[in-house]
Amino acid sequence: MAEFVTVDRGVAEGVAVLRIARPPMNLIDLQVALEVSAAADAIAADASIAAVVVYGDERVFSAGDELAELARLTPEQAQAMVADFQSALGCLARLPQPTVAAISGYALGSGLELALAADRRIIGDNVKLGLPQIKAGLIPLAGIRRLSLLIGPSAAKDLVYSGRFVDHEEAAALGLVDEVVAPDDVFAAALRWARQFVGGPGTALAAAKRVFEAGTHGHDRARREWSELFGTPDQQVGTRSYLVDGPDAAPFTSRSVAR
Numbered sequence: 078m079a080e081f082v083t084v085d086r087g088v089a090e091g092v093a094v095l096r097i098a099r100p101p102m103n104l105i106d107l108q109v110a111l112e113v114s115a116a117a118d119a120i121a122a123d124a125s126i127a128a129v130v131v132y133g134d135e136r137v138f139s140a141g142d143e144l145a146e147l148a149r150l151t152p153e154q155a156q157a158m159v160a161d162f163q164s165a166l167g168c169l170a171r172l173p174q175p176t177v178a179a180i181s182g183y184a185l186g187s188g189l190e191l192a193l194a195a196d197r198r199i200i201g202d203n204v205k206l207g208l209p210q211i212k213a214g215l216i217p218l219a220g221i222r223r224l225s226l227l228i229g230p231s232a233a234k235d236l237v238y239s240g241r242f243v244d245h246e247e248a249a250a251l252g253l254v255d256e257v258v259a260p261d262d263v264f265a266a267a268l269r270w271a272r273q274f275v276g277g278p279g280t281a282l283a284a285a286k287r288v289f290e291a292g293t294h295g296h297d298r299a300r301r302e303w304s305e306l307f308g309t310p311d312q313q314v315g316t317r318s319y320l321v322d323g324p325d326a327a328p329f330t331s332r333s334v335a336r
Contacts, residue, residue, distance in 0.1 A: 082112035084120060089268060091127040091275030093120050093174075096134075103133045105187040106143035107158055110165035113191065117168040127279060128271035129176040131169060131195055132264060138180040138204075139188025144213060159218070166219035169194040170290050173283035175274050179267035181260060185242070186210055190220035193227065196286070198253070199267045200245055201260035206253060207242035226292070228252050278311040280331045 081099040088094050095116050097103045105113075120126050133139055150158075166187055169176045178184070178192035180200040185207050192198050200206070208217045208224070217224075217237060225233040228251045236243070248254045258266045274282065284302035291298035306312045310331045318327035 079112040079116065081109050082116050084116050086123075086126070088130075089272055089275075091125065092130060092268065092271045093123070093126045093128075094130045094132055094268075095120065096132050097139055098134065100134075101137075102140035102183075103137055103188065104141060104143040105139055105166075105191070106146045107162055107165075109143075110162055110187070110191075114165035114168040117172055120174065121172050124279075126174055127277060128174050128274040129169075129172060130179055130264070130267045130271050131176060131192070132179045132267070133181065133188075135181055135260075135264075137182035138178065138184040138192065139186075140183045141186025141188050142210065142213075142215075147213070147215070163219045166190045167194045167223075169196075170223075170286075173279070173286060175271065175282060175286070177267045177270050179263045180204055180206075180254070181263050187218070187220075190217055190223075193220050193223040197255045197267075197270060199256040199258060199263055199270065200248065200254045201263045202245045202257050203260050204245050204248070205242045206248050207240065208237055209240040209242070211238060211240040222292075224253075276329060278315055278327070278329045278331065280309050280311040281306055281315070 081097060083096045083098060085094040085096065095113065097109065097113065099109055120129055169191065176195040177197040177199060178195040180192060180198060181204065183205050184192050186209060189206055189208055208220055210217050221233065221237060224236065232251055243251070243253065245257045249257050256266060284306055288295050288299045288302055311329060314329060315327045
């Protein structure tokens, strides 16, 4: 049983809520990161889940790294854990389902790195975001590449090198987040976005996610994913329905699981 991470499948049909609950600030140490990763693996294998909301609580998404743990690590211990830690922080990108991070309060350090691996980020207008690891003599473990692809190398270097925080206005202007709402509306807005995929083409959505995650090799991956969709229920039902009734009429029933 996980100590700090839960998965709630009962909030809305077809939507899972992956929640970090390590009060007061939801700091992420190796245990929390591995619990998030294990929860993501379980969600990925669950064909009943069409989309995922990742959440902390009303006060904070995650205030970042557990520096008390990092301060105790020897170089040998850091080497031993780095691959698992990095992989865990990127686990949302490996989910076949669309994912949205619902961010309240703070998303800092590894908390923001986790959110960067989601497909969408919705924040309250009281949020502070940042990657302050440089101020502890460290660097972001899993967020530099994703941040650079999201907002461009120059802006990413500014945030990583300075370790400064950004408010909701600058985050939106940079493209770091996708939607800004009132603090009390963060979770509802994320749930609303996630619910649009219930009853959607799960196999095709998962294929699209794999192409995005392929990065610079996305063109090659797109050829493979496109051709492999032929013969699937998504393709057969979707193309025929589109021809006859237009978009948004297909009765999709497929659900994709990780492969």
